[in-house]
Amino acid sequence: MDESDVRRALSEHPCYNEEAHHKFARMHLPVAPYCNIQCNYCNRKFDCCNESRPGVTSEVLTPLESVEKVRYVKERIPELKVIGIAGPGDPLANKATFETLEMLNREFPDLTLCISTNGLALPGSAKKLHDLGIRFVTVTMNACDPDVGSEVYDSIIVDGKKLTGVEAASILIDRQLEGIRQCTELGMVVKVNIVMIPGVNDHHIPELVKNVKNLGVYIVNILPLIPVEGTKFSNNRAPTPLERKALMDQCEIDVKMMRHCRQCRADAIGRLGEDRSQEFVHFSGCGSGCGPSKVELPSSTVRDQSLFAVATSDGTSVDSGFGNSRSFHIYRRVDDTFTRMEIRDITDDESVSGENHRKHIENVVKSIGDCGTVVVKEIGHLPSKVLSNLGINVLVTEGDIMTVLSSSL
Numbered sequence: 264m265d266e267s268d269v270r271r272a273l274s275e276h277p278c279y280n281e282e283a284h285h286k287f288a289r290m291h292l293p294v295a296p297y298c299n300i301q302c303n304y305c306n307r308k309f310d311c312c313n314e315s316r317p318g319v320t321s322e323v324l325t326p327l328e329s330v331e332k333v334r335y336v337k338e339r340i341p342e343l344k345v346i347g348i349a350g351p352g353d354p355l356a357n358k359a360t361f362e363t364l365e366m367l368n369r370e371f372p373d374l375t376l377c378i379s380t381n382g383l384a385l386p387g388s389a390k391k392l393h394d395l396g397i398r399f400v401t402v403t404m405n406a407c408d409p410d411v412g413s414e415v416y417d418s419i420i421v422d423g424k425k426l427t428g429v430e431a432a433s434i435l436i437d438r439q440l441e442g443i444r445q446c447t448e449l450g451m452v453v454k455v456n457i458v459m460i461p462g463v464n465d466h467h468i469p470e471l472v473k474n475v476k477n478l479g480v481y482i483v484n485i486l487p488l489i490p491v492e493g494t495k496f497s498n499n500r501a502p503t504p505l506e507r508k509a510l511m512d513q514c515e516i517d518v519k520m521m522r523h524c525r526q527c528r529a530d531a532i533g534r535l536g537e538d539r540s541q542e543f544v545h546f547s548g549c550g551s552g553c554g555p556s557k558v559e560l561p562s563s564t565v566r567d568q569s570l571f572a573v574a575t576s577d578g579t580s581v582d583s584g585f586g587n588s589r590s591f592h593i594y595r596r597v598d599d600t601f602t603r604m605e606i607r608d609i610t611d612d613e614s615v616s617g618e619n620h621r622k623h624i625e626n627v628v629k630s631i632g633d634c635g636t637v638v639v640k641e642i643g644h645l646p647s648k649v650l651s652n653l654g655i656n657v658l659v660t661e662g663d664i665m666t667v668l669s670s671s672l
Contacts, residue, residue, distance in 0.1 A: 287342050287343075287344040287345070288340050288342045288343045288344065288345075288532070289343070289344070289345035289346070289347055289531070289532075290333065290336055290340075290343055290345070290346050290347070290531070290532045291347050291348070291349050291350075291530055291531045291532070292324060292329045292332070292333070292346060292347070292348050292363060292530075293323050293324055293350060293351055293530045294323065294324050294325070294326060294329050294348060294354075294357065294359045294360060294363050295348060295350055295351065295352045295353065295354040295356070295357035295359060295360050296323050296351055296352050296357065296641050296642065296643065296659075297352045297353070297356050297357050297584075297640060297641040297659065297661075298350075298351075298352030298353045298356060298381075299352075299353055299355075299356040299381070299383050299384065299419060299420045299421075300353065300381050300383055300416060300418065300419045300420070300435065301416070301417040301418045301419075302381075302405075302415060302416055302417065302458075303414070303415060303416065303417050303494060303495035303496050304415075304458060304460065304488055304489070304490075304491060304494055304495075304496040304499075305491070305494060306491045306492070306493045306494050323351070323643045325359065325643075326359050326362040326363040326366055327366075329363045329366075329367070330363070330366045330367060330370060333346060333367065333370075333371060333374075334370075336532060337371070337374075340532070343374070344374065344375055345374065345375045345376075345377060345399075346367055346371070346374050346375070346376050346377070347376075347377045347378065347379060348360050348363065348364070348377075348378055348379070349378075349379035349401075350379070352641075353380055353381050353383070353384070354378050354379065354380055355378070355380050355383070355384035355385060355388045356383075356384055357641065360378075361391065361395065364376060364378075364392075364395040364396070364397065365395055367396075368395055368396040372396075375398070375399065376395070376396050376397050376398075376399075377397060377398075377399035377400065377401065378392060378397055378399075378400050378401070379400075379401040379402075379403070379456070380400070380401070380402060380403070380442075381402070381403050381404075381435070381439075382402040382403070382404060382435070382438055382439035382442045382443070383419060383421070383434075383435055383438050383439070384438075385400075385402065385438060385439065385441075385442025385443070385445070385446070386438050386441045386442045386445060388442075389442055389445035389446050389449060389451075390445070390449065392446075392451075393446075393449045393450075393451060397451065398450070398451050398452060399451065399452050399453075399454070400446050400451050400452070400453050400454070401453070401454040401455070401456055401484075402439055402442065402443055402453065402454075402455050402456070403455075403456040403457075403458070404436075404439045404443075404455050404456070404457060404471065404475065405457055405458050405460070405464055405471075406432065406436065406464055406467060406471060407436055407440070407467075407470060407471045407474045407475075408436075408467060408470075409429045409430075409432040409433040409436060410429060410432075411432075411463070411464050411467045412429075412432030412433070412435065412436055413428050413429045413431070413432040414463050414464070415432075415458075415460065415463060415464060416431060416432055416435060417495065418431055419431045419434065419435050420660075420661060420662065421434060423580055423582075423661055423662035423663060424662060425662065425670075440474070440475075440478065443455070443475060443478045443479075443480060444478050444479075447478055447479035447480070448479075452481045453475075453478075453479070453480045453481055454480070454481060454482045454483070454484060454521065455472075455475045455480050455482075455483050455484070456483075456484045456486055457471060457472075457483065457484070457485050457486065458486050458487075458488055459485050459486065459487055459488060459502050459506075459507055459510060460488045460496065460499060461488070461499070461500055461501075461502050461506070462499070463496075463499070465502065465506075465510065468485065468510060468514065469510075469513055469514055469517075472514040472517050472518055473517050475518070476517045476518040480518060481518075481519065482518065482519045482520070482521050483514065483518050483519070483520055483521065484520070484521035485507060485510060485511050485514065485520065487501050487502050487504075487507050488500075488501045488502065489501065558624070558625050558628045558629065558632075558649050558652075558653065560628075560629060560632040560653070561629070561632075564629075564632050564633050565633060566632075566633055566634070566635060566653075566654065566655075567595075567633055567634065567635060568635035568636075569595050569596045569597070569635065570593055570594070570595055570596075570604075570633060570634040570635055570636075571593070571594045571595075571596065571601070571634060571635070571636045571637075571638055571668060571671075572591040572592075572593055572607075572631035572634040572636070572637045572638065573591060573592045573593075573594060573638045573664055573667075573668075574588035574591055574637075574638065574639040574640065575588070575590070575591075575592050575664060576588070576589065576590075578592060578606075578664075579663065579664060580661070580662060580663055580664060581638055581639065581640055581660060581661045581662060581663075581664055581667050582640055582661060583639065583640055584639055584640055584641040584642060584643075585627065585637065585639045585641070585642040585643070585646050585647075586623065586624065586627070586642075586643060586646060588609060588627075588639070589608065589609055590606055590607060590608045590609060591606075591607045591609070591630065591631050591637075592605075592606050592607075592664070593605050593606070593607060593631075593634065594664075594668060596668070599669075599672060601665065601668045601669070607630050607631065609626065609627055609630060624646050624649065627646070628646070628649055628650065628653070631655075632653065632655070634655065635655065635656060636655065636656040636657070636658060636671070637650060637655055637656070637657050637658070638658045638660065638664075638667060638668070638671075639657065639658070639659060640659070640660070640661045641659060642657060642659060658671060
């Protein structure tokens with residue numbers, strides 16, 4: 264995509280061009296369930312069709328299912344111009360994101376691809392995204408001062424380690440700024456999303472806007488906080504429309520403001536303000552009957568709440584997803600200590616759809632069905648529901664196994 268193609272795409276991108284959102288549609292693909300940071304305002308809840316906010320989706324798709332769904336939607340919404348990946352976790356923390364982009368770039372060269380990220384992994388991904396055809400990148404950045412950032416972010420995960428406080432905020436901010444710099448130097452169009460949190464970062468936002476402007480950011484979107492149950496900011500108030508408008512008016516002196524945002528779901532489809540995602544929900548093989556919502560375990564299975572099944576490829580770290588782990592290491596908890604008891608290999612062929620996918624999930628569930636807790640790097644909506652129906656707890660995390668297990672106490 265050369266400069267003229269980028270200008271054309273910009274004229275058709277509903278999130279970057281206010282006029283375009285009346286004419287053209289976008290589609291978000293929820294292929295990225297895992298997130299590498301925890302914001303104090305975020306609670307990623309699956310299967311919630313009545314909520315419209317970032318991080319919410321009714322299903323998680325595999326790369327293959329995503330391509331099939333784009334093909335299906337494109338036939339029914341001819342004004343579809345943009346395909347984005349925005350969650351429900353962070354796209355750059357999920358291998359499936361890059362697999363999906365590669366397939367989309369090959370099959371739909373006429374569609375514009377874009378990514379929305381928290382920026383933690385952006386410095387190491389910018390060139391790869393560019394090579395995969397990404398020309399539009401949105402970075403959610405809520406502070407450029409670590410002291411302010413430490414109030415917004417609960418934690419980040421870097422190299423398998425969980426960091427908190429000012430240290431975590433400082434690393435995140437540095438990586439966000441460097442990632443933005445790399446993207447703009449590559450000729451990518453960057454939008455920065457900022458969540459306006461009264462009493463926390465609202466006073467700091469004008470400074471943040473000036474900083475990202477100097478890096479070549481094209482447009483800034485100041486979003487109102489949505490207080491969400493189960494988060495640290497559940498009791499914080501949202502800014503009033505007048506407060507938000509006044510801040511946007513102030514910041515527009517420095518950079519263009521996006522004023523037509525609808526704070527879209529991670530599976531949004533259609534024009535902004537006319538979300539049609541529920542017309543296409545449960546399109547995936549998992550939602551269309553290929554996968555079980557319930558697995559019957561052998562009658563001899565006895566659940567032991569002291570057993571933890573850990574998805575790992577190397578025996579030292581939680582680094583595998585539920586569906587693609589080739590083995591689960593079984594640990595027993597006695598008081599505050601954990602001892603590895605055995606290794607259970609998954610011997611069938613992993614498949615992403617159809618009858619084989621159903622059998623694969625059943626096989627994995629049956630292999631660890633006696634455990635009280637499953638520890639994985641990521642897990643799809645379907646197996647998560649299956650385990651929940653069985654009363655098995657799921658811990659989604661990554662890092663050193665013993666550190667992760669100890670932190671679960």
